[in-house]
Amino acid sequence: MLAAMPPPATLPVPLSPGNASARARGDACPGALRLHQADDGALARVRVPGGVLTVAQADVLRELAGRLGDGELHLTSRGNVQLRGLGPDCGSELVSRMGASGLLPSERHERIRNVVASPLSGLDGRGDRDIRPWLSALDDLLCASDTAVGLSGRFLFALDDGRGDVDVLGADVALTARSGEDALLRIGSSESVVRIPANRAPEAALIAAEAFLDAAPGSGAWRVTDLSGGGEILLDEVLRRLRQAKIRSTRTAGPVRPPDSATPALGVVTGPQDAVTLSVGVPLGRIGAAQWQALTDTARRCGSGELRLTPWRGVVVPGTDPAHAAEALARLGSVGLIIGPRSPWTGVGACIGRPGCAKSLADVRGEAAATVGAAGALPVYWSGCERRCGHPRGEWVDVVATPDGHQVSVVRGEERGGAQSIPDSPAALAAAVAAARGTLS
Known part of the structure; x- marks a missing residue:
């Protein structure tokens, strides 16, 4: 465990004015032990660091969803799993089964393993x-x-291998690999980064997170962006703590981030020495028992015995036998998983909508299914209200339910353009969404 370090006299740091009132409500982010009561029953959010599951752990989640919940597993934009439709007396079985399978290594820390x-x-x-x-x-x-333990259930770490895929996901603390023996540490949306030794990178990430906690004691700040000044205001303190821990560290300008994340290609992914990986998408992030079973069977029979859930609501099956890769991919496609970029479902996402969420104004998953057509050049995300829970980052088509219909716009980074108010007309809505997405070339 890292030695405690006294905070300097410059702390605490105030909250960003736009977020101060929201923080006063406290962090109600659900977990596996703190269930959230939704309109379709209780919800448990199971943290899966890096999205990595053994097939045995995946089997446990499928069994729990079938026996205690709605029978489906719901993938999140952080590569976690939600169990929905849970009954009021499921808590003890959830805890015991997940603990025995290694999904709950520490009850005190389960919500912070993001x-x-x-x-x-x-x-x-x-x-x-x-x-x-x-x-x-x-x-x-x-x-x-x-x-x-004091981190909120919303605080996010990102570990990027240098390709730039998860560094753009808005993490509070991000580590990015660099060729050689160095790594980059980024705090929030700071334009500056800290160059550190790669072999001390995880320790540096924890130091940064603990510095954040000391920066706003008692404020209720959930994330780095809630602090006035964001990540920049923490950099000097993090550098001080890194040097105190004898971690070589240099502040430098951050690399240029790509405009959007390079999501894993769907289908058969080849690697060095003829290594083969299968990459599939999950329509609307909702995966049924038969689909989940097909994935675990594939990982067990011709893979490495592991699944990796992605932040884009997909699943990666590593170590697939090259001789059976095409056949295995076809089987996954036959149960409704997305196995190629030209699938109508590629890039289509939605929040839970009605009837699962009381705040939703529409059954946006049903609407998304009804308007699926040709694959689009841009991803599209359907939201039942203006909170836009789980929306993607980068460039995407934003469809939000309103009291009178829907609003459709195109989001590019922090900019939103081309907003259209569409009345309650399925045909007009489908046409507007297709036009905004464009055609996949």
Whole structure:
């Protein structure tokens, strides 16, 4: 465990004015132990650091969803799993089964294990480093830290192998691999980064997170962006703590980020020495028992015995036998999973909508299904209200239910353009969404 470091006199840091009132309500982010009561029953959010599951753990989740919930597993934009439709007396079985399977290594830390990681790291020959050792080390450090318990369930770590896929997901603390023996540490949306030794990167990430906690004691700040000044205001303090921990660190200008994340290609992904990985998408992030079983069977019979859930609501099956890859991919497609870029479902996402969410104004999943047509050049995300829970980043088509119909616009980074108010007309809505997405060339 890291030694405690006294905060300097410059702390605390005030909250951003736009977020101060919201923080006063407290962090109600659900977990596996703190269930959220939704309109379709209780909801449990199971943190899966880096999206990595053994097939045994995947089997446990499928069994729990079938026996205690609605029978489906719901993938999140952080590569986690939600169980929905749970009954009021399911808590003890959830805890015991997940604990026995290794899904709950620490009850005190279960909501803070929010870590996204490059899902194809070490598999396709891209990237500057296999970040799996970082993932294991960071999770161990988080679960051993008494201070880290104070992080909110929304605080996010990102481990990027250098390809730039998860560095753009808006993490509070991000590590990016670089060729050689160095790594980059980014805090929030700071334009500056800190160059550190790669072998101390997980320790540096925890130091940054603990510095954030000390920066706003008692404020209720959930994320770095809630602090006035964001990540920039923490950099000097993080550098001080890194040097106190004898971690070589240099502040430098951050690399130019790509305009949008390079999501894993769908289908058969080849790597060095003829290594083969299967990459599939999950329509609307909702996966049924038969689909989940097909994935675990594939991983068990002709894969490495592991699944990796992606922040784009997909699943990667590493270590697939090259001789059976095409056949295995076809089987996954036959149960309704997305196996190629030209599938009508590619890039289509939605929040839970009605009837699962009381705040939703529409059954946006049903509407998304009704308007699926040719594959579009841009992803599209359907939201039942203006909160836009789970929306993507980068460039995408934003469809939001309103009291009178829907609003359709195109989001590019922080800019939103071409907004159209569409009356309650399925035909007009489908035409507007198709036009905004464009045609896949």
